[in-house]
Amino acid sequence: MPEPGLSPLQSSLPTAAAHFGAHVLARAAAPTETAGSAGVAALATAAAATAAAMAPPAATAPAAVTAPDVVAAPVTAPPVPDLGRILRGPTGLGTAALSLARREDAPPLPEPPTPGAPEEGRPIPGLYYHPVPEPDPVRVDEVSRRIKSWALDEVQLYPDDWEGEFDGFSVGRYMVACHPDAPTVEHLMLATRLMVAENAVDDCYCEDHGGSPIGLGGRLLLAHTALDPLHTTREYQPSWAESLHEDAPRRAYRSAMEYFVDQSTPSQADRFRHDMARLHLGYLAEAAWAETDHMPEVWEYLAMRQFNNFRPCPTITDTVGGYELPADLHAQPAMQRVLALAGNATTIVNDLYSYMKELAGPGKHLNLPVVIADREGVSDREGYLKAVEVHNDLMRDFEAEAAALAAACPVPTVQRFLRGVAVWVDGNHYWHQTNTYRYSLPDFW
The missing domain is CATH 1.10.600.10 (Farnesyl Diphosphate Synthase)
Known part of the structure; x- marks a missing residue:
């Protein structure tokens, strides 16, 4: 039985706006914006405008320090x-x-490996x-146990001969290291299920396990409806709902998103859907280049990687927290x-x-x-x-x-x-x- 989590989240906007507004408005007469901080100044302006209407009348700004x-x-x-x-x-x-x-400086760079010495576990020079710090081993073991049970029993994610590869991914250690402030194991599981589901889509649709650029757009579109539900007529709704169980990636997306929506606010869920659409757009760009045998310029590649990247993972750090x-x-x-x-x-x-x-x-x-x-x-x-x-x-x-x-x-x-x-x-x-x-x-x- 899953351990009880926190109660459903409530928006912290009124409190945040009040705190931030008190600080910003108190400094408005003597702005200290410097060159290069236009984006930060825009954030301050927007938050101050919201706070002006929401902050308590007696709010005062704390004393500033350098x-x-x-x-x-x-x-x-x-x-x-x-x-x-x-x-x-x-x-x-x-x-x-x-x-x-x-830290102001990078840590000391590791020495180059000596000839014949194993490189396992070494950082890139x-x-x-x-x-x-090493992630909490108790949490790692529990997350690893739960995610494997979910993959096998709830979504039938992989056949028996993929078990070693699943274990070798070490997703429990990954997520505990990335979210040490998660209040419960179930909060960690929100990120872990989504990570495993995203990896299944990448492997099965794009790369290692039968993936191909041919027809990728159609597969990704249907998978995305497991995250961003289809709103259609009563006649066609059952066919769509049934399709979410047709392959492992869609089963994983559907289940992981259901857990996430249950513990997140509507704005957090919509934020995640947006970043997953970005991810899928990046997949499609890389697939298009593969189909046309195009070698992108370096800046083009970096543009693709801004979409086909890990962004959906740190995006949910507050939900997991x-x-x-x-x-x-x-x-x-x-x-x-x-x-x-x-x-x-x-x-x-x-x-x-x-x-x-x-x-x-x-x-x-x-x-x-x-x-x-x-x-x-x-x-x-x-x-x-x-x-x-x-x-x-x-x-x-x-x-x-x-x-x-x-x-x-x-x-x-x-x-x-x-x-x-x-x-x-x-x-x-x-x-x-x-x-x-x-x-x-x-x-x-």
Whole structure:
């Protein structure tokens, strides 16, 4: 029996607007916006307008202090009350991974592997990342047990000969590392089911297990209706409902989304559907290039990867955490830029760690190192090392933008959401680095 979760979430917009409005309106007479912070200023303006109508009359702004130098970044954020405490996040045993106060410099780079030494579990030399604590083994075991039971008993996701591959994915360890603040195991399961369902669609429709670019659009469209239900006539509704059980990807999408909708707010569910539509659009672009044998320019590839990427995963960090980032704050350009950069950086991590796995597959699999080597006329090694630099640039931009937004918007849910996205980014790298069942490093150092 599933453990009881939290009560259905309620929107935190009125409280968030009041807190944020008190701060912003108190500073309106002496704005401190600096060059490069237009997106953050837009967020402040929008939230202030909402707060003006909703804040209590007696609301007063707390005294401002100077913000610490969170990251080395070209964007200078305005001072915020007690920002250091906010960015440091919670304290105490097991909370180290929840801090948004990112290190100013990358951790020391690992030494290149010595000849003949095993590379399993080693981070990519030169990659900018942050180590995370080992995920809670009790939660890992419980999530792993529950997700396998769901896959086998509820959605009949895979045949017996795929069991080793399912276990090797280590999805329980993945999700616990990415969501250490989830209040219950059932909250973790929301993300875990969706991750497994997304992977099933990718494998079965696009890649490893019978996937093909031919006809992909039709398959994805029908699968997407498991997330975004069809509203049609009574005559045709039963046929659509029956179709959701016809193959494993649709069964997985339907079931995972039902669990998610049950625990999320309507705006959170609609946000997730939107990001899944982005993901499916990216799948279609890559499939179109495969059908026409098109090698994209590097910038074209990066544009595709902004859609075909991990963004739906950190998007739901508040749902998994048991709270809500209000829809209007999530939709602001500054927050959208942070999410886009996080999704782009984590997806290039996948390109880098899966490089050898994809080379071993049939055909020519597009990833950033391959595209750079082809389009810029460099060796495979140079293409790979350039891709590491691209990732590092994206990571530093993500951290700078997140720090600037945290400084400008001291709303508790914004602070927590930004911390959650940062932790997801680090947990994603941890899983790729340590999943030696799937990944190994090239011999480029």
